Amino acid sequence: xxxxxxxxxxxxxxxxxxxxxxxxxxxxxxxxxxxxxxxxxxxxxxxxxxxxxxxxxxxxxxxxxxxxxxxxxxxxxxxxxxxxxxxxxxxxxxxxxxxxxxxxxxxxxxxxxxxxxxxxxxxxxxxxxxxxxxxxxxxxxxxxxxxxxxxxxxxxxxxxxxxxxxxxxxxxxxxxxxxxxxxxxxxxxxxxxxxxxxxxxxxxxxxxxxxxxxxxxxxxx
Amino acid sequence: xxxxxxxxxxxxxxxxxxxxxxxxxxxxxxxxxxxxxxxxxxxxxxxxxxxxxxxxxxxxxxxxxxxxxxxxxxxxxxxxxxxxxxxxxxxxxxxxxxxxxxxxxxxxxxxxxxxxxxxxxxxxxxxxxxxxxxxxxxxxxxxxxxxxxxxxxxxxxxxxxxxxxxxxxxxxxxxxxxxxxxxxxxxxxxxxxxxxxxxxxxxxxxxxxxxxxxxxxxxxxxxxxxxxxxxxxxxxxxxxxxxxxxxxxxxxxxxxxxxxxxxxxxxxxxxxxxxxxxxxxxxxxxxxxxxxxxxxxxxxxxxxxxxxxxxxxxxxxxxxxxxxxxxxxxxxxxxxxxxxxxxxxxxxxxxxxxxxxxxxxxxxxxxxxxxxxxxxxxxxxxxxxxxxxxxxxxxxxxxxxxxxxxxxxxxxxxxxxxxxxxxxxxxxxxxxxxxxxxxxxxxxxxxxxxxxxxxxxxxxxxxxxxxxxxxxxxxxxxxxxxxxxxxxxxxxxxxxxxxxxxxxxxxxxxxxxxxxxxxxxxxxxxxxxxxxxxxxxxxxxxxxxxxxxxxxxxxxxx
Numbered sequence: 202x203x204x205x206x207x208x209x210x211x212x213x214x215x216x217x218x219x220x221x222x223x224x225x226x227x228x229x230x231x232x233x234x235x236x237x238x239x240x241x242x243x244x245x246x247x248x249x250x251x252x253x254x255x256x257x258x259x260x261x262x263x264x265x266x267x268x269x270x271x272x273x274x275x276x277x278x279x280x281x282x283x284x285x286x287x288x289x290x291x292x293x294x295x296x297x298x299x300x301x302x303x304x305x306x307x308x309x310x311x312x313x314x315x316x317x318x319x320x321x322x323x324x325x326x327x328x329x330x331x332x333x334x335x336x337x338x339x340x341x342x343x344x345x346x347x348x349x350x351x352x353x354x355x356x357x358x359x360x361x362x363x364x365x366x367x368x369x370x371x372x373x374x375x376x377x378x379x380x381x382x383x384x385x386x387x388x389x390x391x392x393x394x395x396x397x398x399x400x401x402x403x404x405x406x407x408x409x410x411x412x413x414x415x416x417x418x419x420x421x422x
Numbered sequence: 423x424x425x426x427x428x429x430x431x432x433x434x435x436x437x438x439x440x441x442x443x444x445x446x447x448x449x450x451x452x453x454x455x456x457x458x459x460x461x462x463x464x465x466x467x468x469x470x471x472x473x474x475x476x477x478x479x480x481x482x483x484x485x486x487x488x489x490x491x492x493x494x495x496x497x498x499x500x501x502x503x504x505x506x507x508x509x510x511x512x513x514x515x516x517x518x519x520x521x522x523x524x525x526x527x528x529x530x531x532x533x534x535x536x537x538x539x540x541x542x543x544x545x546x547x548x549x550x551x552x553x554x555x556x557x558x559x560x561x562x563x564x565x566x567x568x569x570x571x572x573x574x575x576x577x578x579x580x581x582x583x584x585x586x587x588x589x590x591x592x593x594x595x596x597x598x599x600x601x602x603x604x605x606x607x608x609x610x611x612x613x614x615x616x617x618x619x620x621x622x623x624x625x626x627x628x629x630x631x632x633x634x635x636x637x638x639x640x641x642x643x644x645x646x647x648x649x650x651x652x653x654x655x656x657x658x659x660x661x662x663x664x665x666x667x668x669x670x671x672x673x674x675x676x677x678x679x680x681x682x683x684x685x686x687x688x689x690x691x692x693x694x695x696x697x698x699x700x701x702x703x704x705x706x707x708x709x710x711x712x713x714x715x716x717x718x719x720x721x722x723x724x725x726x727x728x729x730x731x732x733x734x735x736x737x738x739x740x741x742x743x744x745x746x747x748x749x750x751x752x753x754x755x756x757x758x759x760x761x762x763x764x765x766x767x768x769x770x771x772x773x774x775x776x777x778x779x780x781x782x783x784x785x786x787x788x789x790x791x792x793x794x795x796x797x798x799x800x801x802x803x804x805x806x807x808x809x810x811x812x813x814x815x816x817x818x819x820x821x822x823x824x825x826x827x828x829x830x831x832x833x834x835x836x837x838x839x840x841x842x843x844x845x846x847x848x849x850x851x852x853x854x855x856x857x858x859x860x861x862x863x864x865x866x867x868x869x870x871x872x873x874x875x876x877x878x879x880x881x882x883x884x885x886x887x888x889x890x891x892x893x894x895x896x897x898x899x900x901x902x903x904x905x906x907x908x909x910x911x912x913x914x915x916x917x918x919x920x921x922x923x924x925x926x927x928x929x930x931x932x933x934x935x936x937x938x939x940x941x942x943x944x945x946x947x948x949x950x951x952x953x954x955x956x957x958x959x960x961x962x963x964x965x966x967x968x969x970x971x972x973x974x975x976x977x978x979x980x
Contacts, residue, residue: 237953239912239978240951240978241886241953241979242952242953242980244887244888245979258803266891267891269888270886270888270889271889271891272889273887273889273977274819275821275827276885276887276979280819280821283800283803283818283836284818284819285815286817287811292810296810296811299803299806300803303800304799305799306800361951361953361954361980363920363948364921364948367923370923372922373922374922374948374954
């Protein structure tokens with residue numbers, strides 16, 4: 202679906218060369234830490250990687266809904282989804298596990314607030330194993346959580362970065378960009394990138410000290 | 423019959439049965455006797471008499487207030503409990519139950535066995551039933567209430583059991599074997615000696631009939647119909663009542679349904695008190711029910727497992743499914759948790775499993791290989807999630823024709839209809855894949871053919887992926903009156919706005935909101951950290967709908 206190393210295309214507004222997303226060999230559990238609970242950047246990064254040919258299971262626990270909102274289908278790439286509003290992390294993990302065992306879903310996404318006791322190594326390990334067995338990718342989104350021991354194969358920390366320059370209106374936010382840090386991964390080296398997603402692939406964004414972007418920003422400010 | 427009241431009361435008190443006790447209700451002229459114990463009845467207390475009159479006859483009478491509501495509730499409970507014998511049970515009056523036992527009796531060893539079983543069960547919970555089986559409901563009522571000893575007719579279209587019993591004295595009456603009458607004439611023979619009030623007529627009518635010398639049903643039957651009809655044309659339909667009793671005129675039960683739902687029954691010889699009893703019963707009930715469903719080409723959408731306790735109460739556990747199903751493993755898995763939670767108390771002596779809601783399900787092969795197809799698997803996933811978490815927590819989005827963001831997408835229980843339709847058949851306005859489930863096309867009459875046109879503009883608009891359930895008020899510094907926001911404070915954190923796009927103006931829906939509702943100007947903003955939010959200003963300065971506009975944050979962008 203993406204990240205075929207193709208000919209570099211110069212993107213407007215500072216996005217540079219195509220960048221190959223470090224991916225697991227097969228669908229598994231990926232953990233996403235939001236850099237800040239009120240930062241929605243992780244969702245853009247996640248949604249860019251979703252396939253939507255099959256329904257989606259999106260689980261949110263109660264605190265996640267209260268703190269950073271409920272999913273809004275018109276803003277998602279697909280309407281074909283099942284939303285679970287879990288009372289607490291235990292129910293959320295249970296629902297995720299039920300979903301991840303099912304090979305008829307395109308992905309299972311679970312948003313969990315904080316560091317609940319139910320979310321331990323065993324729970325994440327179970328999700329990872331179930332996901333690998335069924336081939337359904339599973340995303341565990343941690344809002345305001347700390348990166349303790351986990352069975353996830355890939356662990357990302359996501360923060361919003363300055364968006365790319367909007368050609369039509371320099372004062373308006375452009376294409377979203379993210380500061381993505383891969384701090385644990387099986388089979389690929391960790392790293393930190395500033396990336397944006399356009400034309401069905403990820404691109405590295407020039408560093409903020411970059412002249413072109415800096416100029417544009419001064420213009421827009 | 424007032425005896426249910428005294429019977430219930432006696433069960434909950436520890437007076438010896440010999441004490442003369444009456445239950446009273448407040449009448450127009452002081453307390454009126456509502457129910458009497460046998461001991462009180464022997465000393466002259468009569469239902470309907472005034473308490474003072476009864477006290478004059480027997481000064482040692484003890485009076486207690488009656489509880490008609492509690493009695494009514496008890497009858498309701500008994501009606502549910504009586505569901506063990508027949509799926510069609512109706513509460514009849516204040517103290518009777520009416521069961522349609524057509525085609526049921528053979529399960530209990532014939533009508534005689536059925537009556538004996540009912541008698542025994544009622545006796546075991548301390549109530550004495552007067553039971554009659556008759557071809558017509560009216561005749562059953564008459565026999566149950568007025569027959570000198572329990573009588574039974576044939577062709578059981580209705581059976582009535584008036585619950586009777588006095589005091590704590592348990593009066594187990596075994597039905598005396600009597601010849602079973604056949605047909606209308608035999609039924610008539612049984613009714614002939616009964617008093618006319620057995621026809622359930624008004625007291626005035628009964629009095630008139632008595633005055634005319636027509637004291638028994640037999641006497642009434644001998645009268646010319648025309649004369650009878652003419653004499654009582656202004657009053658109750660005596661001829662009609664007679665016809666109903668003799669089966670010349672149909673009297674359907676209100677709950678009558680031609681097609682009883684699939685139902686499996688399991689009876690125990692001994693009451694089961696083991697907590698696992700329900701789960702084990704389920705294992706034996708499900709194959710039976712599945713076989714019935716298979717024969718009728720049905721799939722269950724809603725299942726109810728009822729446990730009949732030995733003390734006459736019933737507990738139920740229900741589950742629903744997203745698509746009709748008759749797969750034993752799936753149904754078992756759905757019900758197992760709930761079955762274990764059923765509390766046996768003093769023990770279950772029967773279980774029923776009933777498919778309350780069925781839909782047509784033809785035999786289908788899901789796929790050639792053993793792999794289940796997606797649709798069925800998703801439906802089963804939804805079932806499992808819904809059973810554990812509740813249908814309010816497992817939902818699907820449903821697009822609505824509205825520009826207000828919070829209304830543009832509604833949530834409906836995932837287990838409800840949209841999943842139940844198989845793709846490409848029926849219900850064309852529900853489209854469950856791709857562009858979403860656009861259910862309610864407001865103005866598009868042509869929507870029956872193909873998916874309704876979607877508002878073109880909506881596709882172009884950028885919407886946040888997360889929306890706060892309630893927009894939260896924020897403090898914003900902005901260029902008045904309608905300028906761009908510069909800085910805002912949300913949850914005590916200051917966000918300097920680096921870039922803004924907007925406004926996108928969304929007018930209130932005047933056809934459903936009050937006229938004081940204000941318009942909203944939405945801005946997409948990016949703060950100094952790069953976080954992107956969706957905020958709006960509600961109203962304009964000087965729009966005449968309130969003071970200074972307020973600002974709210976509504977959503978998060980990725």
